Amino acid sequence: MTKRPGLAERSDPTGPRIGSVDLMVRIGPLTLLNPVLTASGTFGYGDEYAHVVDLGTLGGVITKTVTVKPRPGNPPTRIAETPAGMLNSIGLENVGLERFRREKLPKLRELGAAVVASLGGETPRELARLMEALGDEPGIGGFEINFSCPNVSKGGARYWAVPRRLERTLLMLRPLTRRALIAKLSPDVTSVADLAKACEQGGADAVTAVNTFVGMSVDLDHVRNRLNRSTGGLSGPAIKPLALARCWEAAAAVAIPVIGSGGIMSGRDALEFIGVGAAAVQVGTLSFVRPRGAGEVLDEMVAWLVERGVRRLDDWRGSLAPRPDEACAPRPSRGTLAERLRPRRR
Ligand SMILES: Cc1cc2nc3c(=O)[nH]c(=O)nc-3n(C[C@H](O)[C@H](O)[C@H](O)COP(=O)(O)O)c2cc1C
Incomplete structure (x- = not known):
């Protein structure tokens, strides 16, 4: 099937047309x-889902974070269900750089989707090694640097939550690739805006806001922690309002695109993130609940836009972004569309 640039096809011909x-x-x-x-970390290396999802219809696939050396991850138990979410303490289990290149990359090139490789390192030097190896590899459209893993003892979210360190690291990585460079941020910081600004200064093309929130779950009856580690990363619907606020804060602080992530379970959720300023969104935990979830998010999003006569996603972007001094009113400059779409009281 040939694709018109920027216009996604829809599998259900009876519904609103994505092409519009x-x-x-x-x-x-x-x-x-x-x-x-x-x-x-929620969609493997894409090919695991190829039999259930038409990957070519997605905006892109972000791989599991790759590190220089293979990592076995943390010992079990690494997943615990929570009210409206899940806690994980996987600990960056991955095949490492060499196997990624040899085994995963050829398959990623065949996916028919834009591929973003997630890279993780304990030090700036490790990230540079990864970028030197992969920066020019065909088939990778961009890199998301995982500056925000809450489940590792070295080089995790805390280590990277220092604006100056982020800026210096990105300045080091920037010359090593001409592909998109995206910085993925932790929500557990005093100011996600400060981190986003540092990434922009360092030459990142975008930031992702946000990774999982540090959480804890204990089993009172068995007097034990539910995870192997004291804490894990909380994801899913439970974090959506928190992630939405971080996404808005980052988008208000920088001129580069912000990619929203955290608790997106529907097209309406995605539209909220884009409404507060996100350029794009990521679907994580939903893929565990419904493997076709990402495609459904896209379909629902488009149906909503078509119903309201919005022809360009850019026209919706930022329509719900409150000004820093306002509680949650639409920005006057973007208010026209939001006002037009708001149901009127009779
Ligand atoms: C089981 C699991 C593994 C994850 N692994 C990674 C990872 O390797 N690298 C990364 O940057 N984020 C990882 N994440 C975080 C997700 O990419 C996403 O940012 C987060 O789950 C919030 O989105 P969600 O609420 O839609 O899941 C992982 C999340 C889960 C649930």
Whole structure:
């Protein structure tokens, strides 16, 4: 099937036509067909889902975070269900750089989707090694640097939550690739805006806001922690309002695109993130609940836009962004569309 740039096809011919809404997103040099990406660590290396999802219809696939050396991850138990969410303490289990190149990359090139490789390191030097190895590899449209893993003892979210360190590291990585460079941020910081600004200064093309929130779950009856570690990363619907606020805060602080992540379970959720300023969104935990979830998010999003006569996603972007001094009113400059879409009282 040939694709018109920026116009996604829809599998259900009876529903609103995706082709009638311009969904194209630009992240530095990377052009995405639409704004729905799969979040790192929740969609394997894409090929695991190829039999259930038409990957070519997604905006892109972000791989599991790759590190220089293979990592076995943390010992079990690494997943615990929580009210409206899940806690994980996987600990960056991955095949390592060499196997990634040899085994995963050839398959990623065949996916038919834009591929973003997630990279993780304990030090700036390790990230540079990864970028030296992968920065020019064909088939990778961009890199998301995982500056925000809450489940590792070295090089995790705390280590990277220092604006100056982020800026210096990105300045080091920037010359090593011409592909899109995205910085994924932790929500557990005093100011996500400060981190986003540092990434922009360092030459990132975009930031992702946000990774999982540090959480804890104990089993009172068995007097034990539910995870192998004291804490894990909380994801899913439970974090959506928190993630939405971080996403808005980051988007208000920088001129580069912000990719929203955290608790997106529907097209309406995705529209909220884009409404507060996100350029694109990531679907994570939903893929565990419904493997076709990312595609459904896209379909629902488009149906909503078509119903309201919005022809370009860009026209919706930022329509719900409150000004820093306002509680939650639409920005006057973007208010026209939000006002037009708001149901009127009779
Ligand atoms: C089981 C699991 C593994 C994850 N692994 C990674 C990872 O390797 N790298 C990364 O940047 N984020 C990882 N994440 C975080 C997700 O990419 C996403 O940012 C987060 O789950 C919030 O989105 P969600 O609420 O839609 O899941 C992982 C999340 C889960 C649930």
